[in-house]
Amino acid sequence: MKEKLARNISIYRKERGLTQEELGQILGLSFQAVSKWENAQTMPDISLLPQLSRTLEVSVDKLLGYASQNRPITIYEEEYRTQDYYWGTEPNKVCYQVLQIMPPTKRLKLLDIGCGEGKDAVFFARNGYDVTAFDVSDAGIEKTKKLADQTGVHVNVFKADIVDYRLDAHFDVIFSSGVLHYIKPEFREEIIENYKRFTHPNGLHIFNVFVNKPFIAPPPEKEPNAFKWHSGELLTHYYDWLIQDSAEVVFDCNSSGIPHKHAMTTMIAQKVTST
Numbered sequence: 001m002k003e004k005l006a007r008n009i010s011i012y013r014k015e016r017g018l019t020q021e022e023l024g025q026i027l028g029l030s031f032q033a034v035s036k037w038e039n040a041q042t043m044p045d046i047s048l049l050p051q052l053s054r055t056l057e058v059s060v061d062k063l064l065g066y067a068s069q070n071r072p073i074t075i076y077e078e079e080y081r082t083q084d085y086y087w088g089t090e091p092n093k094v095c096y097q098v099l100q101i102m103p104p105t106k107r108l109k110l111l112d113i114g115c116g117e118g119k120d121a122v123f124f125a126r127n128g129y130d131v132t133a134f135d136v137s138d139a140g141i142e143k144t145k146k147l148a149d150q151t152g153v154h155v156n157v158f159k160a161d162i163v164d165y166r167l168d169a170h171f172d173v174i175f176s177s178g179v180l181h182y183i184k185p186e187f188r189e190e191i192i193e194n195y196k197r198f199t200h201p202n203g204l205h206i207f208n209v210f211v212n213k214p215f216i217a218p219p220p221e222k223e224p225n226a227f228k229w230h231s232g233e234l235l236t237h238y239y240d241w242l243i244q245d246s247a248e249v250v251f252d253c254n255s256s257g258i259p260h261k262h263a264m265t266t267m268i269a270q271k272v273t274s275t
């Protein structure tokens with residue numbers, strides 16, 4: 001918990017545009033005290049938590065690294081509560097490319113970030129990968145478990161918020177489709193670095209991210225915590241990996257019942273290490 005608290009203080013302080021000195025001043029402390037919290041050397045006194053959470057405009061729960069229990073964080077929570085599979089049960093096309101590039105001829109650990117109702121995670125498990133998946137939606141997690149059970153495979157699925165969650169174990173394949181826009185631009189470098197660091201040599205990242213295009217109207221769903229990527233931005237994080245594939249596609253979407261279009265960058269990058 002100490003590490004999570006340390007990271008969250010740093011993240012939310014920067015998000016509020018405060019320096020360590022300014023936060024210290026508000027709380028009647030030195031900047032060194034704040035710096036020690038952020039380096040996980042010490043923890044704030046419990047009596048300071050209410051003022052700290054007010055100043056950083058974040059609940060104590062969230063500051064301590066627990067996803068907020070009272071705020072529906074995704075618009076999909078309601079959609080996933082029905083019997084039907086909102087995104088269907090057929091895997092994304094790019095999953096077949098993963099099979100081709102890195103078939104599970106040995107035990108390969110795969111992570112699906114923002115797995116939704118589990119169509120891709122279950123596809124990978126069915127094809128022999130050792131799959132871990134998370135999403136912020138309780139209903140999505142339940143649906144993923146149900147789909148895995150029905151298919152007779154196991155997916156290690158849990159609830160986590162992409163904004164707070166960091167990897168501390170290595171994967172061979174990290175996959176995410178239509179989710180990374182929930183990371184604010186200023187946190188992308190740090191989060192992608194964490195994903196890259198916890199990828200085994202020769203491992204793959206397969207990411208689909210929504211991108212802004214001037215000729216595409218904003219989607220009908222209003223999501224205050226979504227921030228589309230710039231065209232080309234994703235690749236800038238992978239200058240030191242081998243780009244196996246990259247494309248930008250525009251596709252029709254009917255989610256929410258209103259026909260609209262999205263632009264998406266798809267990228268497959270490989271962590272090639274020197275021989």
Ligand SMILES: C[S@@+](CC[C@H](N)C(=O)[O-])C[C@H]1O[C@@H](n2cnc3c(N)ncnc32)[C@H](O)[C@@H]1O
Pocket residue numbers: 073074076077087092113114115116117118119120134135136137140160161162163176177178179182
């Ligand atoms: C467009 S859907 C994609 C779902 C799935 N990857 C798929 O392709 O079927 C976006 C997903 O991101 C999840 N999500 C939204 N905000 C999130 C967050 N902060 N952390 C983790 N997942 C989040 C939603 O619950 C939803 O399942």
